[in-house]
Amino acid sequence: VLHAPKIYSAYEISQSPQRPNAHISGVYLLPYGSVESGANQLVFGSSNVRNSITDAIDTVLGIASDIDREHTAIKSHIDSSIFRRGEGFSDKAKEYLKKILVPNKNDSIETINSFCIFFSYSIDTSRIGTSNIHEVKGAIEAEIDSDIRKAIPYIEKKIRGLKLDDYPFYFFVLPLTQAEGT
Secondary structure, X not given: OOOOOEEEEHHHHHOOOOOOOOOOOEEEEEOOOOOOOOOEEEEEXXXXXXXXXXXXXXXXXXXXXXXXXXXXXXXXXXXXXXXXXXXXXXXXXXXXHHHHHOOOXXXXXXXXXXXXXXXXXXXXXXXXXXXXXXXXXXXXXXXXXXXXXXXXHHXXXXXXXXXXXXXXXXXXXXXXXXXXXX
């Protein structure tokens, strides 16, 4: 959706000798011009599944806070693997990444950190009083919309409380009927 190619998966980061303590679900590159932003973005993924929407939000934003504290180690891993060892990247890709990721005082486009938040939670379908498939679908969509709208103030407060409000965030939500049971 964001057209942000993945630089590293969670597995690749977990295998690094400079492995950060943060539980990153991936690192993506969102180049300048991809979204309304005046910068390139190094996007750190945070994901989790919980039954409660607030528990899921607490967990993924807690991971984002850990990533914020560990971003120097994460960038060290990226620098080491891309620019020193060149793992998995063509020379052309390495040059492109180096141009974006290595600070240059002559470059007018900065690179900033941002977060891609993925979470699943259990929706409450007990209030749906119909068995008509079309009505059920509409009722579930209304329930999801209501859950997310109610969660927005909580998310905003949590981001401010964790002092992450200077970062761009991208949220992807996958409601499930039994999140922790699937």
